[in-house]
Amino acid sequence: MYHIPLLVYRRSAPTTTTQITHIPVAAIVAGNNDRQHFDANALSELARSIREHGLAQPPTLRPVPGGYEIVAGERRVRAMRDILGWQTIPAIVREMDDEQAAAIMLAENTSRADLNPVEEARAYRARLDRFGWEIERVAEVAGVSRQRVQDRLALLSLADDIQHYVRTGNFPVRHATLLADKGLDANRQRIALRLYNSAGNMPIFRWRNILNRLYEEQVAESQMGLFALESCLAEYVDADLPRKGREARTGAQADRSLPPVRHAKDDSMAPIFDRYIGDLHTAGKNEAAGAVANLYNLFVARGWVTVTGDLVLPEADDEAGLVGDELHEQPI
Secondary structure, eight states: OOOEEEEEEEOSSTTOEEEEEEEEGGGEEOOOOSOOOOOHHHHHHHHHHHHHHOOSSOOEEEEETTEEEEEEOHHHHHIIIIISOOSEEEEEEOOOOHHHHHHHHHHHHHHTTOSOHHHHHHHHHHHHHHHOOOHHHHHHHHTSOHHHHHHHHHGGGSOHHHHHHHHTTSSOHHHHHHHHHHTOOHHHHHHHHHHHHHOSOOOHHHHHHHHHHHHHHHHHTOOSOHHHHHHHHHHHHHSOOOOSSTTOOOOOOOOTTSOOEEEOTTOOHHHHHHHHHHHHHHTTOHHHHHHHHHHHHHHHHTTSSOOOTTOOTTSHHHHHTOOGGGSEEEOO
16 A cells, blocks of 8 residues: 555645545445445446546545545546546545544535435435434434435335335335325335326325325225225326316426415416516526526417516516515415
8 A cells, every 4th residue: 555645635725735645446445335326327427527627526535454445435436446447546535433434425425416315215224223313413414404314214114126116216206205104014005106107197196195095995904905996096096187277287296495486366477477587596596497487488489478568577576566465375
């Protein structure tokens, strides 16, 4: 083992430096990484980026008997070692115990969105079980909400095959979270999944109704056979969705992190669009505001929406005279 000073990497203030050294790849071993699945195409893309643009952030290692263990940055190590063929890797080396390493790994993985939902859940569970962390500490270290931690942990109550579909992106995490929260046994979980897969579209309100029916049957310990129950619910899934009125649903999955759509009783489409784009910008959701603006501009260009003279972003709320309690909030 040998260390060759590479450069001084400045992390924050000019007086704060971190020494980066070259470590032979033969001396580097994988740590207890929360991430268990490494996409080959994503690794190839990462390797190409490192080759063309350099390494923006070296991996973090810690000394262990016989070498160095990866604390953060295993994807970068794999890209440099396995694809680029580097014999030595620039790294930040720090002394740390298991709990400190676990905290750094968790913060790294969640900040980079490196984990799929099931891996994320297992990462939280590992720290709760191994180090006795409270949920509040897990959330703080991961930089997520307490509810996010609880929702992810609930996924571990799903049957293994259903967890596989969540992990591979073949079952939406929102639907999976509702399924996990319902407390169904494995057989009824699988019935729910088959019903989901058989539907061309599964809006959340319909999904909740299916889960409620399965739960009621489970609590009642009904003698109704599971096959008959599944057939009955399949008819409900195949029923047409209402197209108009308060019960109508589009089936589009909404983003609950965005501000609600505000509207007044006599609003036409123009002030709703105008106001919502302004609300999104105010909330710092500029990409979402741009997406809504694309639709707004198309509707105006096609003549489906008429913009009046008093609708000029970003003053639409004030000039329309619709503020405060005069507006209703419609969650999207």
